[in-house]
Amino acid sequence: MDKGQQTRVAILEHAGRLATELGLEGVTIGRLAEDLDMSKSGLYAHFGSKEELQMQTIERQRNRFIASVVQPVLATPGGEARVRALFEHWMAWRASQPGGCFFAAASFELDDRPGPVRDRLAELQREWLGSIARIAASAVKRGDFRIDLDPELWAHEYYGMMLAYHLAEQLLRDPGAAPRARRAFEALVARSRAVPTAV
Amino acid sequence: MDKGQQTRVAILEHAGRLATELGLEGVTIGRLAEDLDMSKSGLYAHFGSKEELQMQTIERQRNRFIASVVQPVLATPGGEARVRALFEHWMAWRASQPGGCFFAAASFELDDRPGPVRDRLAELQREWLGSIARIAASAVKRGDFRIDLDPELWAHEYYGMMLAYHLAEQLLRDPGAAPRARRAFEALVARSRAVPTAV
């Protein structure tokens, strides 16, 4: 990796971290340059526009997300085990950044500001919700979850639970947030299980 | 109401509306003044600081919320009926602003920015979660909901469902969002119900 790439990555990494706290719009060229001991213009030259910086910040976070959540989860055998892996890896993911999950924060921030950044975020969220649904479906197929379970509805419920947890942790700083999220998850899994068939 | 109060209210009303789309930080004095055909300084004099403007914007939205959600819901007889009123009035509330629920948007935006604004938002969210839990508890007391139902956990699940709906509607613009939210709500109510006791 040449010099250019490696500073670019350092910038994007820091931008991602800042964005979870200040919002994607709150990450300013001047602030980034100061934090990284660079000149504004030197930093700016890597992207050519703030929008491009935001786009690349998103792509960088996507890569991190794939590496630390998607891949490990898909490496877990399908069924309830994979559903559990989904929960555990996502919890670790959100703890890896000071402001929690990058995508949760950015999605709520930009949900009403038209443009390519919003479009990309929407695309990724759609993908992610689809992945969750497929993971639930794999548990149905395996016989772990009820045959009549609706994977899309399940994804909606699961995702909502995680968003409520985000708020309880980041805004309310509720020490009971994590345990409650675990209980909510366990309750969701429990009611999703197939009733054991008589032998 | 004298002239001062009535322009102040007009400012706060518009600030609230804008905040659901641009974020609370995105509502700028200049933008507000231009939209309302006022001078920046004239508008500014009503508040004395941007933080005070944000605080009063929050208070104004709180009043709107109490009038259009809390009061009608509490006027409904306790039990499942009140739980349903909660859902219906909240759906109407979020539809009343272009960017959806003001508090959902502001809470995610400011969850990592220390200060009195964040503190106030956290306080209101805590209150609101408490109210939801009490509404669920009223349904337990009435015998509509299971006796072993945990109202706090119920509030967490209900609130999460609403947040997932916010995202599906605002970010994804998914036409199926509202129906899915309804189905998720009905499923939540159904599994919360008391099993009918044999007579």
Next chain:
DNA sequence: ACAAATAACGAACGATCGTGCTATTAATTC
């Protein structure tokens, strides 16, 4: 080691940010 390529800098731009002042105009009170 040298030449070509690229990364970083410094200074400046117009715009806008929040925030002061001082005047002036409008609304309220007597």
Next chain:
DNA sequence: GAATTAATAGCACGATCGTTCGTTATTTGT
């Protein structure tokens, strides 16, 4: 209707925003 108070406008401030440009360092490939 005059006197007083309150609301609004005008102008300017220092800071910061994203962005551009010309120049200087530094890395890279040969």
